[in-house]
Amino acid sequence: MEHEVKRAEIKARMVTGTYMLQSNISRYNQQEVPATCQICKDEDETLNHMLLKCAAFTGERAAFTGKLTQVLGSRNSGKWDTILNNNLLLQLILDCTHPDVTVIIGDEQRLLSDTRKSHTSLLPRDPYAES
Numbered sequence: 001m002e003h004e005v006k007r008a009e010i011k012a013r014m015v016t017g018t019y020m021l022q023s024n025i026s027r028y029n030q031q032e033v034p035a036t037c038q039i040c041k042d043e044d045e046t047l048n049h050m051l052l053k054c055a056a057f058t059g060e061r062a063a064f065t066g067k068l069t070q071v072l073g074s075r076n077s078g079k080w081d082t083i084l085n086n087n088l089l090l091q092l093i094l095d096c097t098h099p100d101v102t103v104i105i106g107d108e109q110r111l112l113s114d115t116r117k118s119h120t121s122l123l124p125r126d127p128y129a130e131s
């Protein structure tokens with residue numbers, strides 16, 4: 001329960017752009033702090049990295065990615081391009097009922113709404129929560 005509250009909080013911060021990513025922290029500190037993702041250390045921690053690429057969340061992402069492919073078609077379909085070219089993937093993940101998203105995926109958003117749980121499971125744990 002407490003965990004769910006935490007996730008809702010992270011989600012709210014991501015939507016409002018106030019989630020402190022390592023890449024932002026680094027920028028504000030004149031690069032004295034590395035922008036690298038502190039979890040996988042593979043590349044800079046950006047929202048894109050965290051939600052789509054970070055190896056640490058591969059498992060949590062799998063169910064959702066399956067649904068996404070169902071809704072958008074294969075990776076090289078036009079819908080994927082439209083979503084990616086308009087930077088809407090993050091919007092889709094955070095809120096698939098947003099008009100910018102539904103205009104592209106139409107009724108298929110029902111498929112995603114059905115999996116609210118996988119939406120939230122896609123959101124990372126707060127890496128700063130432990131300290």
Ligand SMILES: [Zn+2]
Pocket residue numbers: 037038039040041042043049050053054055056
């Ligand atoms: Zn990472």
